[in-house]
Amino acid sequence: MASANKKQTINDQYIISKYMNYVLEHDAYPKSVYKFCKDNKIKEEEFYTFFGSLDSMDKSIWNAFFITAVDAMNRNKEYASFSTRDKMLTLYYTLFEVLTLNRSYVLFALKRYDIPFKNLNQLRGFRTHIKNFAKELIEIDNDEKMFKITKNPISVFSEGAWLQFLFLLNFWVGDESAGFEKTDVAIEKSVHTIFDLFDNTPLNNVLDFGKFLWNEKVRWN
Structure with missing residues (x-):
């Protein structure tokens, strides 16, 4: 006993x-x-x-969210064979499942300060995780392209992935649909659109991605 x-x-x-x-x-x-x-x-x-410190805990919580999501993804034996597009989709789907399980805390944390950018300080380490994940994906895609002109800039893609996550996070915060099904649709549409954009039109600067996010914001509002 x-x-x-x-x-x-x-x-x-x-x-x-x-x-x-x-x-x-x-x-x-x-x-x-x-x-x-x-x-x-x-x-x-x-x-x-x-x-x-307590501030380091705020950042560690977001890091734990990311690690939990990645661990869950890697437990799927089929994940390793996914395309880069499907891996990004899986990351976002899983991340928002983790965030939804902790929604009360996340909503509180994101509204801690009146200055929006100050609230993002807790996501600094999380941002690095997202960007590194995206870098690995674009490196894989670039290795499969024969001509340099068709390869996408890694720094632009990784920063774009971060901006895309912020767009989806903001969308999820305001999502009142049952089971947050609208967020799932937003994830699918935005990921497919941005991968199509990268596949067909290599980006020269992050402003192109910003225009895409603005169009997405207008469409979903």
């Missing part, structure tokens, strides 16, 4: 879970590491083993 007094294992996932619950239950962020740890019966030294 397991001991009723078995000590709780303190790791990064446990602390993140407690932090997210704290934010939602108090409708506010903890004022200090001391206050957060005291309320959750966590030793400060245990907290600092995994995180340097």
Whole structure:
């Protein structure tokens, strides 16, 4: 019989879970590491083993969302054989499934500050993950193209993927459809459109992608 007094294992996932619950239950962020740890019966030294500050936790939560999505994708034995287009679709579908499971926290976090760009600071590490994922995809596609002129600029594609995610995130935030089915449609349409754009018209600068996103925004509004 397991001991009723078995000590709780303190790791990064446990602390993140407690932090997210704290934010939602108090409708506010903890004022200090001391206050957060005291309320959750966590030793400060245990907290600092995994995180340097509360701000670093905000970023770590988004990193955990991405890692959770990628782990889920890789558990699908067929994923490795997907086309680059289908891999990008799978990433977005899976990411938004993860975000939906944590929607209350995500919506709260994205409205923390009155200045929109300040709210995006927590996504800095997440942005790097998205861009690196996109870089790998475009490198694969470029390797399959015979002529240099038909190859797409990796930096433009990766930045475009990030802008596309922000567009989809904003769409998801305002989506009131059952099961967020409109977000699923937006993901499918935008990914297919941008891959068609890259396949047929190599982009020379990110402004072309910006025009695409603006057209998408107008269409869905």
